[in-house]
Amino acid sequence: MKALQGVEGRAEWAQQPRPACDVGQIRIQVAAAGLNRADLLQRAGLYPPPPGASETLGLECAGIVSEVGAGSEWQVGDRVCALLAGGGMAEEVVVDARHALPVPEGVALREAAGLPEVYATAWLNLYQLTGLKPGEKVLLHAGASGVGSAAIQLCKAFGNPCWVSVGSAERLAYCEALGAQGGVLRGDDNLQALRDFGPFDVILDPVGGDYAALNLELLARDGRWVNIGLMGGRQAQLDLALVLGKRIQLIGSTLRNRDDQFKADLLRDLRQAVWPLFAEARLQPQLQRSYPAKDAELAFAELASNQVNGKLVLLIDESLS
Known part of the structure; x- marks a missing residue:
């Protein structure tokens, strides 16, 4: 599969082996991935992923569940968005099933790709900590x-x-x-x-x-x-x-290097307390712009400009997003 790597200060696509989908995990066919400042730092070689996490860029994504490991509540075909320690900017990603959230009704996958990281961060730091x-x-x-x-x-x-x-x-x-x-x-x-x-x-x-x-x-x-x-x-x-x-x-406070159980508890709380507000239109995705995968460097340049209102996302599979 193709995946986006940070190489000497640039984002470059490379072929990577498909990760296995184990017990308690799901495989997501990625439609879009959100951009975050952590990706800028990792691209520049300044923020390596936590031990055991994917070297591929991307801390959040949205797409379609394509494989389900034993013990998961999800079904093949579900629309999900996910919080990741890395790996979102790839054609596929395997993630702990507890770290995925349903895409709110009426929200496009490209919009949902920019939700998990920012809402998890805001909820954790304002309301939990x-x-x-x-x-x-x-x-x-x-x-x-x-x-x-x-x-x-x-x-x-x-x-x-x-x-x-x-x-x-x-x-x-x-x-x-x-x-x-x-x-x-x-x-x-x-x-x-x-x-x-x-x-x-x-x-x-x-x-x-x-x-x-x-x-x-x-x-x-x-x-x-x-x-x-x-x-x-x-x-x-x-x-x-x-x-x-x-x-x-x-x-x-940091989120990326928290352990799997902490993130699972956070996402469960987010799903119960925050996610219903999207259906009520009290929360709305704030997607400023989406970029096709081939224009990844342009997306990173805009993020680095510090002139973005809301979110930028990278479209990995435009047929889905």
């Missing part, structure tokens, strides 16, 4: 990103007013249309204006270093700061008196 309660206020840095787009919709659905920091007025308008109360544009001293909307109970932050000191100022007492990325650098100087005085919790 921080115990976010209705009415508590949220700040989302990089609010127009895939995770940000999912998080805004979840906040609206579960009664949490949220604000964002973004890179342009157009992206702020996009976030407000999804349900954000407002926000600021990053750069210069604009971020300081977030004080007008705070203090915040929870901050979801994929930036890190550059934003660290401000995050402490913006958090309310008993506030929770979840760091999920290092786009602004890995070093920061913190005023620990604020951490103590406000009883702030700083939570470092």
